[in-house]
Amino acid sequence: MKNYILCFIVIFGICSVMAQNSKSVDYNIIPLPQSSVLGTGKPFILSAATQISYPKNEKNLEQIATFLSEYILNATGIKVSVTNLPILKNGIILQSNFKNENKEAYQFDVTQNKILINGSTGAGTFYGVQLLRKVLMSSDSKTQIELPNVTIVDYPRFGYRGMMLDASRHFAPVDFVKKFIDILALHNINTFHWHLTDDQGWRIEIKKYPKLTEIGSKRAETQVGKNKNEYDGKPHGGFYTQNEIKEIVAYAQKRYITIIPEIDLPGHMMAALASYPELGCKGKEYEVRKNWGVSEDVLCVGNEKTFAFLAGVFEEMVPLFPSNYFHIGGDECPKTSWKNCPKCQAKINELGLIKDSKHSAEEKLQSYCISKVEKFLNAKGKKIIGWDEILEGGIAPNATIMSWRSFQGGIEAAQQGHDAIMTPSSHCYFDHYQGNDTKSEPLAIGGYTSIERVYSFEPVPEVLTSEQRKHIIGAQANLWREYMPTSDYVEYMILPRMAALSEVLWTKPEKKNYSDFLTRLMNLLPIYDELKYNYAKNILEVSPQITMDTQNSSLILSLKTTSKDPIYYTLDGADPTVTSEVYKKDISIKNSVTVKAAVIGSTQKSKIFEQAFEFNKATLKPVILKNQPTEKYRFNGAQTLVDGKNGTTVFSTGDWIGLYNQDFEAVVDLKNIQEVTQVEMNTFISANDWIFGPKQFIVSLSEDGTNFSPIFGQEIEIATQGENPKILNLKASFGSKKARYIKIVAPIFEKIPAWHYGAGQPTFIFVDEITIK
Structure with a gap:
């Protein structure tokens, strides 16, 4: 009897040790699968005894x-x-015969004896494997892992799920390009858009034109900072040999990622013109551009040698890239040189291109250029993608539009029966800031695209009919590298925003939930840590949300974080510590104050959130605008002007409102007649972004809201070439006057000046906090 008892104790002890060493996992991954049903059977135990099985000859x-x-x-x-x-038991079975019309679909079944990953094609099986990979990496067990019974049926919402990497502004080494591809695979992204040429560097070997890499791949130095006439004095260069291209393409193919190359034309071609000056309208004195922005020097479309050159380039590229698509750019091509070029004007006359109410003759010349390149690539079995500017002058017959300036280009393309890929800068430009505390963020091109904003992205506009919606084939995010010289920098800017994008493109919109996404993101961040990815930690820091309580004349400040550690805050301008107030409920703000807050745990402290609120007579008062801001820069509308916060030089964080091609006119209601001596308003000037501010600042006062008396007027000079972005404080001071209503009028400059690459186009005006004393 004692022996039986001893045997039981030994067996029980072994089982207990196994239970302690075995850890269960969950399936809370990103992107969220379309269907997931947990079973009730015993779990699958992954251990050293497990085998992976695949069919012979596959x-x-x-x-x-x-x-x-x-x-x-x-x-x-x-x-x-x-x-x-x-394998009969304890096996992971890989198959590719799952019956589903979606070629990237898969079924993921876990029972006690096996895990079955069955894709409708190899791509589906690969994504099922990515699911298992993420599940396993979220576990900290190193001996054996329990996987609960589950049946998952999953497939992507969109067939095109893309990410663009600019290798022209800063060259990306081969090893990092492979790492970038691995990051895409982890997030179920299936298309790598590779921006290989631009004004600042030509990055692909073309044997017929060796000067493209001998000259065009190198620039003498690089602009320092943003919109500054300063340079680092260091040569920058690099290019990919054709053998390296083949190696990278094969690397991507194994991970079911298609590489689409981009040769940007007919603009953004300074590197090519520096190599072969005869391809430009003036034919000489070109250099690889060392600063950012848009150059007026573009390919000469009236010169047939230009098309022979492009044919030679694509002739060598077509065998390197098996993708059905080639991207040919077509964006930001100023027409000034064509207007002054005898060859281009002769071509316009030869083609009978005439200006009409929609397009200039030069815009139609660009359409001719794009169509001619498309015809050549179509003959090689390729389709073209172009940025939405190729709609100007008439779209090429079979082109796919990549809509970046807004959703409108994609809408127009779909309405015309063309496929479109949505990549609006408002949601998909990962070169924008991702935290609104831009002072503590790495330098970005501008803009503000938080992870929440990315997650809110809906690629299919409601305005389209059901038939037109079929032409929205997917979406992608873009990463322009003017301000990202290193690979770590790139990783920081794309992660974890890529996680939000992956769920937008994979998961059905009705299944999306931002709070649930953030919970699952906490399972993904340790995977980034394990893989040594450098990612932004904004979501682990303090995230503010500010609402207006106009009835009680107060601002309501909510502080959030996805971290499990508490938030501490101060209202006296001191840095928060563990002895400061613990945030438990919304903070009501009724007076000028500086709030500082941080997430503080036992081992670490987050970056400090800081926000100054300045109250004056205008704060939280009603404001009526004559003209509404453009949708992209509307944010909280008129109330943005009286929310107690001053905007920074990053104009897309929601602290400014922007109007395009419209004058600014606002009336502030102080609710009763008061003594007024001063009216101020901030405006932002950034010529490179087409933001030129107002040409006048006019203030009028009224007691009844009908009869206004002008009290102040000021003329303002337009921004000059080379001027850095700045905040301009407009101030009207006068003797004490009684008023209830204050009207501010700030008319725009009607046209961008002649020295600018956007000469003749309408301008933006950005305005912020109105202060009344």
Whole structure:
């Protein structure tokens, strides 16, 4: 009897140790699967005894099985074997015969004896493996792992899920390009848009035109900072040999990622013109551009040598890139040189291109250029993608539009029966700031695109009919690298925003929930840590939300974080510590104050959030605008002007409102007649962004809201070439006057001046806090 008892104790002890060493995982991953049903059976135990099986003679699945074995080893330290023989138990079975019309669909079944990952194609199987990879990496067990019974059926919402990397402004080494591809694979992104040429560098070897890399791949130095006439004095260069291109394309193909190359034309071609000056309208004195922005020097479209050159370039590129698509740019091409070029004007006359109510003759010349390139690439079995500017002058017959300036280009393309890829800068430009505390963020091109804003992105506009919506084939995010010289910098700007994008493109919109996404994101961040990805930690810091309580004349400040550690805050301008007030409820602000807050845990403290609120007679008072801000820069509308916060030189954080091609006119209601001696308003000037501010600042007063008396007027000079972005404080001071209503009028400059690349176009005006004393 004692022996039986001893045996029981030993067996029980072994089972207890196994239970302690075995840790269960969950399936709370990103992107969220379309369907997931947990079972009630015993879990699958992943251990060193587990094997991965794939069908004989299935090379694609053999490669995926190899990936999976590597993923398991890296995630858990468990080494599993790979076989093409059937496995009866404790096996991970890879197949690709799942019946589903979506070619990237897969079924993921977990039972006690096996995990079955069955894709409708190898791509589907690969994404099922990515799911398992993320599940395993979220576990900290290194001996054996329990996977609960589950049946998951999953597939992407969009067939085109893209990410663009600019390698022209700053060259990306081959090793990092591969790492970038790995990051895409982790997030179920299936298209890598590779921006290979621009004014600042030509990055692909073309053997027929060796000067493109001998000259065009190098610039003498690089602009320092933003919109400054300063340079680092350091040569910058680099290019990819054709063998390296083949290597990278093959690397991506194994991960079911298609690479679409971009040769930007007919603008953004200074690197090519520096190499072969005869391709430009003036034919000489070009250099690889060392600063950012848009150059007026573009390809000469009236010169047939230009098209022979482009044919030679694409002739060598077509065998390197098996993608159905080639991207040919077409954006930001000033027409000034064409207007002054005899060859281009002769071509306009030859083609009979005439200005009409919609397009200039030069815009139609660009359409001719794009159509001619498209015809050549179509003959090679390729389709073209172009930025939405190729709609100007008439769209090429079979072109796909990449809509970046807004949703409108994609809408117009779909309405005309063309496919479109949505990549509006408002949601998809990852070169924008991702935190609104821009002083403590790495330098960005401008703008503000938080992870929440990315997650709110809906690629299919409601204005389209059901048939037109089929032409929205997907979306992508873009990463322009003017201000990202290093690979770590790139990772910081794309992560974790890429996680939000991946769920937008993969998961059905009705299943999306931002709060749930943030919870699952906490499972993804440790994976970034494990893979040594450099990511932005804004979501672990203090995130403010400010609302107006006009009835009680107060601002309501909510402080949020996804971190599990508490938020501490101060209202006296001191840095918060663990002895400061713990944030538990909304903060009501009724007077001028500086709020500082931080997430503080036992081992670390977040970056300090700081916001100054300045109250005056205008704060939280009603404001009526004559003209509404443009949708992209509307934010909280008129109330933005009296919310107690001053905007910074980053104009897209929601602290400014922007009007385009419209005068600014606002009336502030002080609610009763008061003594007024001073009226101020901030405006932002940034010529490079087409923001020129007002040409006048006019203040009028009224007691009844009907009869206004002008009290102040000021003329303002337009921004000059080379002037840095700045905040201009407009101030009207006068003797004490009684008024209830204050009207501010700030008419715009009607046209961008002649020295600017956008000469003749309408301007923006940005305005912020109105202060009345």
